[in-house]
Amino acid sequence: MDENERGMEPYLCGESFHAMDLNQRFEDYIAADQKIEAKDWMPDEYRKTLIRQISQHAHSEIIGMLPEGNWITRAPSLKRKAILLAKVQDEAGHGLYLYSAAETLGANRDDLMDALIDGRAKYSSIFNYPTLSWADMGAIGWLVDGAAIMNQVPLCKCSYGPYARAMVRVCKEESFHQRQGFQIMLNLSEGTDEQRAMAQDSLNRWWWPSLMMFGPNDESSTHNEQSMRWKIKRFSNDELRQRFVDMTIPQVELLGLTVPDQDLKWNESTGHYEMGPIEWQEFFDVIAGNGPCNKERIAARKKAHRDGDWVREAASAYAQKMNAKATSNQTHAA
Amino acid sequence: MTKAQHIDWLLSLADDALILGQRLSEWCGHAPALEEDIALSNIALDLIGQSRALLSHAGRLEGAGRDEDRLAFFRSDREYRNLLLVELPNGHFGDTIARQFFYDQFALIRYTHLAQQTFDSEVAAIATKALKEVRYHAAHSAEWMIRLGDGTELSKARIQESVDRLWPFTGECFQEHTILDAAIASGAMPDRSRAQNTWNESVGAVLNQATLTKPEGSWKQSGGRDGLHTEHLSYMLAEMQVLPRLHPEAKW
Ligand SMILES: [Fe+2]
Ligand SMILES: [Fe+2]
Ligand SMILES: [Fe+2]
Numbered sequence: 372m373d374e375n376e377r378g379m380e381p382y383l384c385g386e387s388f389h390a391m392d393l394n395q396r397f398e399d400y401i402a403a404d405q406k407i408e409a410k411d412w413m414p415d416e417y418r419k420t421l422i423r424q425i426s427q428h429a430h431s432e433i434i435g436m437l438p439e440g441n442w443i444t445r446a447p448s449l450k451r452k453a454i455l456l457a458k459v460q461d462e463a464g465h466g467l468y469l470y471s472a473a474e475t476l477g478a479n480r481d482d483l484m485d486a487l488i489d490g491r492a493k494y495s496s497i498f499n500y501p502t503l504s505w506a507d508m509g510a511i512g513w514l515v516d517g518a519a520i521m522n523q524v525p526l527c528k529c530s531y532g533p534y535a536r537a538m539v540r541v542c543k544e545e546s547f548h549q550r551q552g553f554q555i556m557l558n559l560s561e562g563t564d565e566q567r568a569m570a571q572d573s574l575n576r577w578w579w580p581s582l583m584m585f586g587p588n589d590e591s592s593t594h595n596e597q598s599m600r601w602k603i604k605r606f607s608n609d610e611l612r613q614r615f616v617d618m619t620i621p622q623v624e625l626l627g628l629t630v631p632d633q634d635l636k637w638n639e640s641t642g643h644y645e646m647g648p649i650e651w652q653e654f655f656d657v658i659a660g661n662g663p664c665n666k667e668r669i670a671a672r673k674k675a676h677r678d679g680d681w682v683r684e685a686a687s688a689y690a691q692k693m694n695a696k697a698t699s700n701q702t703h704a705a
Numbered sequence: 706m707t708k709a710q711h712i713d714w715l716l717s718l719a720d721d722a723l724i725l726g727q728r729l730s731e732w733c734g735h736a737p738a739l740e741e742d743i744a745l746s747n748i749a750l751d752l753i754g755q756s757r758a759l760l761s762h763a764g765r766l767e768g769a770g771r772d773e774d775r776l777a778f779f780r781s782d783r784e785y786r787n788l789l790l791v792e793l794p795n796g797h798f799g800d801t802i803a804r805q806f807f808y809d810q811f812a813l814i815r816y817t818h819l820a821q822q823t824f825d826s827e828v829a830a831i832a833t834k835a836l837k838e839v840r841y842h843a844a845h846s847a848e849w850m851i852r853l854g855d856g857t858e859l860s861k862a863r864i865q866e867s868v869d870r871l872w873p874f875t876g877e878c879f880q881e882h883t884i885l886d887a888a889i890a891s892g893a894m895p896d897r898s899r900a901q902n903t904w905n906e907s908v909g910a911v912l913n914q915a916t917l918t919k920p921e922g923s924w925k926q927s928g929g930r931d932g933l934h935t936e937h938l939s940y941m942l943a944e945m946q947v948l949p950r951l952h953p954e955a956k957w
Contacts, residue, residue: 440734447948460746679737685856
C-alpha cells in the first residue's frame with residue numbers, strides 16, 4: 372500500500388485534533404479491523420504493551436533454542452539430527468523477525484538482549500524445564516510448538532501490522548515443527564518398549580507445563596481486557612487452553628499414550644474435554660525464577676553473549692574501517 | 706582403486722563432513738549473535754547433508770547392508786577416516802572460524818575436482834550440489850577471517866593465535882596416503898601438489914587481506930585417515946552415538 376493511502380494518515384493531519392481525538396480515532400480504527408503500521412500514531416500504552424509482548428515472545432524463541440539444542444549432538448539418526456538442527460535454526464530466525472518487529476516500535480535489540488541476560492525480561496516458562504530424553508524433542512515439538520501455534524495463529528490477525536506479518540511467517544514454520552514433533556512421538560510409540568516408555572515419560576512431564584503456557588485462568592489474568600480491545604490478544608487464556616486440549620487428546624489416543632490427568636473426561640453436552648485443576652503454584656514458582664532450569668538458561672544466554680562481545684566488537688570496528696575507506700574514496704573521486 | 710579402497714575413500718569424504726558438521730552443531734544457541742547461530746547451523750546442516758549422501762553411497766557400494774546411520778553410529782573412532790582438523794574442539798568463535806576457513810578452502814578445491822571427475826559419477830553428483838554450499842561456507846569463513854584479523858587489536862591477536870595453533874593440522878589435507886594416492890591415480894582426487902599450491906595461494910591471499918601472518922612451519926599432525934585420532938574424537942562419538950548404541954534394536 373502507498374504511504375499516503377494508509378488509513379491512519381487523516382488523524383495525523385486533521386485541523387483541530389487533540390489527544391482525545393487521536394485516541395478515539397485510534398480505537399475506532401482498530402475496531403474497524405484496520406492495521407496499525409510502524410509510523411502511525413499510537414497511544415504510549417499500546418506501544419509499551421506491544422514491545423513487552425513481542426520482546427517476550429522473541430526471548431522465548433531464543434531461550435527455547437537451549438532445551439532443544441541440548442539434544443542436537445545426541446540425535447539418534449542423521450535425519451533426525453538434521454531436522455532438529457533445522458528446527459532450532461528456525462527458532463533463531465523467529466527471534467530475529469520478532470526483535471525486528473519490536474524495533475519498528477522504537478525498541479533496540481541490544482537493550483532487549485541486555486534485559487534478557489540481566490534477568491529483567493520474561494520469556495515463556497516452559498523453557499525452564501529440562502530436556503531429559505530424546506522423546507522430549509518429540510513432546511516439545513508436538514505440545515510446546517503446538518501450544519505456541521494456538522496462541523499465535525490469532526496474532527496473525529493482530530492490529531499491529533509488522534507483528535501480524537511476522538506471525539504469519541512464524542506460524543507456518545511452527546506448524547512444521549509441530550508435525551515433526553508428533554512424528555517423533557509416533558515413531559517412539561510404535562517402537563521398542565523402552566521407546567514407548569520414553570514417550571510416555573516425556574508426555575507425563577510436559578503435559579501440565581504445556582497447559583500452563585496459555586497463562587493463568589481468565590479470572591486471575593491481568594491486562595486482558597485492554598489487549599483484547601486493541602486486538603493484540605484475541606482469545607482468552609482459558610479459551611485457547613480448551614482448544615488445545617480438544618485438539619490434542621485425540622492425538623494422544625492415536626499415540627496410545629495417556630495424559631497425566633485423572634480428571635480428564637469428555638463432556639458430551641459441551642462437546643469439550645474437561646480437565647483437572649492446574650497446579651498454579653508451580654507455574655508462579657517457575658515464573659518467579661525457581662523452575663528447574665531458570666538459572667542455567669539465563670547463564671547460558673549470558674555466556675554466549677559475553678563470549679561473543681569481542682567478535683561483535685571486531686565486526687563493528689571492521690565495518691567502521693570499511694565505511695571510512697568508502698567515504699574517503701568517494702571524497703577522492705569527487 | 707580396489708573396492709575396499711573406494712569405500713575407504715568415500716568414508717574419508719563423508720567423515721570430514723560429518724565430524725565437522727557435528728562440531729558446528731554444538732554452537733547452536735551459543736553463537737556470538739543470532740545471525741551466527743543461523744549461519745553456523747546452516748553450514749552444519751549442509752555438512753551433515755553431504756555426509757549422509759556420501760555414507761549412503763559408501764554403504765550401497767559395500768553391499769553389506771550398512772546404511773548411513775549404521776555407518777555413522779556404529780563405527781568406532783578407529784574406523785573413522787576424517788582429518789584431525791575437523792574433530793578439534795570448537796574453542797572460541799575465532800578458533801571455529803579458523804578451522805572452518807582452512808577446511809572450506811580445502812573442500813572448495815576437493816569438491817571442484819570431485820564435481821568434474823568421471824571415476825565415480827554418484828560422487829560427481831553429490832559434489833556438484835555440495836560445491837554450491839561450500840562456496841557459501843568459504844565466503845562466510847573468509848569474511849570472518851578478515852573481520853577478525855582487521856577488526857580490533859584483541860580480535861587480531863586472538864585469530865592469529867587460532868591460525869598458529871591450527872596450522873599444523875592443515876598439512877594432513879594434502880598428505881600422502883595409500884588410499885588417497887590410489888584415488889589420485891584413478892583421477893578421483895585432484896593432483897596433490899597442484900591442490901596444495903592452490904590452497905596455499907588462496908589461504909595466503911585471505912590471511913594477507915586479514916592483515917594476518919601465514920605461519921611458516923611445515924610440522925604436521927596426521928593419522929586421521931588411518932583412524933589414529935586426537936583424544937577428542939572418542940568423546941565426540943560417545944556423545945553422538947549414545948542412543949543408537951543404547952537401543953541397538955530401535956528405529957528412530
Ligand atoms: Fe518459534
Ligand atoms: Fe513461538
Ligand atoms: Fe518452533
